[in-house]
Amino acid sequence: MPYDPSAFPPFAVTVDLVVLTVRRHALCALAVRRGEPPFQGRWALPGGFVRADEDLAQAAARELAEETGLRVHDPAVPAQDNGAHLEQLATYGDPKRDPRMRVVSVAHLALAPDLPPPRAGGDASNARWAPVEELLQQGGYGREAEPVAPLAFDHAQILADGVERARSKIEYSSLATAFCPPEFTVGELRRVYEAVWGVALDPRNFHRKVTGTPGFLVPTGGTTTRQGGRPAQLFRAGGATLLNPPMLRPEV
Amino acid sequence: MPYDPSAFPPFAVTVDLVVLTVRRHALCALAVRRGEPPFQGRWALPGGFVRADEDLAQAAARELAEETGLRVHDPAVPAQDNGAHLEQLATYGDPKRDPRMRVVSVAHLALAPDLPPPRAGGDASNARWAPVEELLQQGGYGREAEPVAPLAFDHAQILADGVERARSKIEYSSLATAFCPPEFTVGELRRVYEAVWGVALDPRNFHRKVTGTPGFLVPTGGTTTRQGGRPAQLFRAGGATLLNPPMLRPEV
DNA sequence: GATCATAGTCGTCTGCCTGACGATAAACAC
DNA sequence: GTGTTTATCGTCAGGCAGACGACTATGATC
Numbered sequence: 001m002p003y004d005p006s007a008f009p010p011f012a013v014t015v016d017l018v019v020l021t022v023r024r025h026a027l028c029a030l031a032v033r034r035g036e037p038p039f040q041g042r043w044a045l046p047g048g049f050v051r052a053d054e055d056l057a058q059a060a061a062r063e064l065a066e067e068t069g070l071r072v073h074d075p076a077v078p079a080q081d082n083g084a085h086l087e088q089l090a091t092y093g094d095p096k097r098d099p100r101m102r103v104v105s106v107a108h109l110a111l112a113p114d115l116p117p118p119r120a121g122g123d124a125s126n127a128r129w130a131p132v133e134e135l136l137q138q139g140g141y142g143r144e145a146e147p148v149a150p151l152a153f154d155h156a157q158i159l160a161d162g163v164e165r166a167r168s169k170i171e172y173s174s175l176a177t178a179f180c181p182p183e184f185t186v187g188e189l190r191r192v193y194e195a196v197w198g199v200a201l202d203p204r205n206f207h208r209k210v211t212g213t214p215g216f217l218v219p220t221g222g223t224t225t226r227q228g229g230r231p232a233q234l235f236r237a238g239g240a241t242l243l244n245p246p247m248l249r250p251e252v
Numbered sequence: 253m254p255y256d257p258s259a260f261p262p263f264a265v266t267v268d269l270v271v272l273t274v275r276r277h278a279l280c281a282l283a284v285r286r287g288e289p290p291f292q293g294r295w296a297l298p299g300g301f302v303r304a305d306e307d308l309a310q311a312a313a314r315e316l317a318e319e320t321g322l323r324v325h326d327p328a329v330p331a332q333d334n335g336a337h338l339e340q341l342a343t344y345g346d347p348k349r350d351p352r353m354r355v356v357s358v359a360h361l362a363l364a365p366d367l368p369p370p371r372a373g374g375d376a377s378n379a380r381w382a383p384v385e386e387l388l389q390q391g392g393y394g395r396e397a398e399p400v401a402p403l404a405f406d407h408a409q410i411l412a413d414g415v416e417r418a419r420s421k422i423e424y425s426s427l428a429t430a431f432c433p434p435e436f437t438v439g440e441l442r443r444v445y446e447a448v449w450g451v452a453l454d455p456r457n458f459h460r461k462v463t464g465t466p467g468f469l470v471p472t473g474g475t476t477t478r479q480g481g482r483p484a485q486l487f488r489a490g491g492a493t494l495l496n497p498p499m500l501r502p503e504v
Numbered sequence: 505g506a507t508c509a510t511a512g513t514c515g516t517c518t519g520c521c522t523g524a525c526g527a528t529a530a531a532c533a534c
Numbered sequence: 535g536t537g538t539t540t541a542t543c544g545t546c547a548g549g550c551a552g553a554c555g556a557c558t559a560t561g562a563t564c
Contacts, residue, residue, distance in 0.1 A: 009304035010262035013345065013356050052261035052354065056345040091343040091358045093265065093308040102304065104265050104356065106343045187511065205552065207513065212550095229511025230559040244503075248551070251496075439540065457523065459542065464521095481540025482530040497521075506564090513558075522549080529542075534535100 011093075012103045015060045016047035016155065018089060018162030019068065019110040021129060022179045022195045027166075028129040029159055030067065031148060035126070038099050039152030043130070045159065047105065060086060060108035067127065070112055073178070084112040085178035089162050097154050109162045111178035132163050167196055172246035174216055177237035183220055185232035186210055199250050209247060215240030263345075264355045267312045268299035268407065270341060270414030271320065271362040273381060274431045274447045279418075280381040281411055282319065283400060287378070290351050291404030295387070297411060298379075299357065312338060312360035319379065322364055325430070336364040337430035341414050349406050361414045363430035384415050419448055424498035426468055429489035435472055437484035438462055451502050461499060467492030 019030035031043040046067040050059040061072045064086060073083030086108055093104040115129075130148050136156060150156050170176040170193060177184070179192045190206045210216055217235040225231045271282035283295040298319040302311040313324045316338060325335030338360055345356040367381075382400050388408060402408050422428040422445065429436070431444045442458045462468055469487040477483045 008264045008266075008301040011265045011302075011356075012260045013263045013265070014260075049260040050263075050345065050356075053347055055347065056343060056356070088342055090340055091308060093302065093358065095305050095307065104263075104302075104308070104358070106345065106356070185512085202552075202554085203512075204514080204554080208515095209551085211513090225511090225560060227511065228561070229509085230513080232512055245550075250552095437541085454523075454525085455540080456525080456542075456544090461522085463542095477531060477540090479540065480532070481538085482542080484541055500522075502523095508563075509561090511558100511560085513556100515556080516554085518551100518553090520549100520551085522547100524547090525545090527542100527544080529540100531538105531540080533538080 009102065012101055013050045014047050014103055014105045015050055015056060015063055016045045016092075016105045016107045016158055017060060017063055017067070017110055018045060018107060018159055019064065019084075019112060020132070020162065020166055020179075021112045021114055022192050023114050023129055025191060025195050026131045026133070027163065027195050027198075029132050029135055029163075031128055031130050031135060031151070032067070033126040034152055042150075042152045043135070043148050044152035045107075045155045046127075050106075056088065056106050057086070057108075060088075060106075060110075064108075064110050068112065068115060070110070070115070072110075084110045085175060086110045089158070089165060092154055092158060094154065105158075107158045107162065109165055111166065111175065113179060113181050132159065135159055136163075167249075170196060170247070171249055172243050174237055174241055174243060180237075183222065183224075183234045183236055185224060185227065185234060186217075187227055187232055189217075189235075193247070197249055201250070213240070213243060214238075216243065261354065264353055265302045266299050266355055266357045267302055267308060267315055268297045268344075268357045268359045268410055269312060269315055269319070269362055270297060270359060270411055271316065271336075271364060272384070272414065272418055272431075273364045273366055274444050275366050275381055277443060277447050278383040278385070279415065279447050279450075281384050281387055281415075283380055283382050283387060283403070284319070285378040286404055294402075294404045295382070295400050296404035297359075297407045302358075308340065308358050309338070309360075312340075312358075312362075316360075316362050320364065320367060322362070322367070324362075336362045337427060338362045341410070341417060344406055344410060346406065357410075359410045359414065361417055363418065363427065365431060365433050384411065387411055388415075419501070422448060422499070423501055424495050426489055426493055426495060432489075435474065435476075435486045435488055437476060437479065437486060438469075439479055439484055441469075441487075445499070449501055453502070465492070465495060466490075468495065 021028050030046055032046045034040055034042050034044050046063060048063050064070055070084040072086045089107040089109040091104060091106045095102060134148055135151060136159060138150060176189060176192045180188055186207050190201055190203060194201055215238040218238045220234045220236055222234040223231040224234055273280050282298055284298045286292055286294055286296050298315060300315050302308060316322055322336040324338045341359040341361040343356060343358045347354060386400050387403060388411060390402060428441060428444045432440055438459050442453055442455060446453055467490040470490045472486045472488055474486040475483040476486055
């Protein structure tokens, strides 16, 4: 295949973001309302074109900052701020996924602690955290009787893939701490697992598991009663990124 | 962001393939020799441009068929032929990864049983199976005193990511059977794990594990002595794709 | 201030799985 | 037959997870 610029068709390349957080015991994703066709008025995942001089990860981080103000957590400086976790998810390139032209979208997955409601281009009414359950049901309606689903383009599929990635990855990594503030309690971490998996976990076994895994949690010495009840120890995420043996997701 | 075709830069989109197999107790990858600049004469992963009307998976399957003659295994018809397993790996889009122009490559991972030596465009000398160990070492030399490494572009990184994906995925899935012929013995499957992980496994514990996992293996009734020694039962891959509990990779 | 509700933390027990490894079986080479 | 190779079954101890009891330390309520 000799080099011939006319030999390949031109593509537009975008990044789309699955930004997940845990709010009110529910796994939520960031959705923005589309202002122009196609799918005008429908909700979609945030995203945008990759610029000519940008790496894919840079483009995703830029979009994330534009939509949420979040900086990306630098893995070289662990457990330092509440920057978000960002990783590449998958790439979607069906020829018909965008009716305007051939667009290949490199989806990224971002995990963030609970945040104030987002603004999209300064307009809060065009961005919201929505429970993934609502976003993924066919033709579902949000609490405000405003349809949030189905998402535009193939974004329901992208979101589903991102949720599945998050659900499986917190099993064998310390990624669940990305949903927590810099200091958190064992109970708060457990509620993250419960929200992401949609199950109830035994507090005693969970406590034994996470505190018994070396490098997972480091106590800060402080305590808090912000969850009510007996004061709980505060922890920060330890350096360990891989959980071995993994946290077992209860079956069914 | 109103629709404006001049608002985004044009990209070329390619698929690159990490095709893995197990040959002579070693994990090997398919490499092709580049016929033109850049990196002329160097070895690279097979790949090519995505066509205008093609899905990414279709493009990857087409390239795989062109390079190896392999068809992609249809998950809807499990354990039927020795088609290859194909999945998307990751996407690489550094602005400088190709000196000619902006190329975004959607890498795919393919796992195949041991195959006859490949042909690239009919020329066998320009395609070979090389142990990933040789391909990944810096400036390494193959047995024929011909340099196979480093690979062109960022293909060493792509290959390393693909190998890591394969190594981790056979832990918790039945993917290792994709390296085996349609009918195989427990010992042959064990040698796949040993080659991919580069470790020695206890034959007795391995046998207990795989035969005790429901849905993983189904006996065909036949036996074979192609490995020497006592005749071994032949199995086909069962329908189960997830291995729970997972096969544990010995640490270090 | 006593009581209650809530959440956190420590233990116990049982069953399952794994790693280590002995023992036997069935082929082939000489 | 003897030795070698590979397959397969069994045994045993240790580790971990699920189920669950017991106790602790707060705030809320009467």
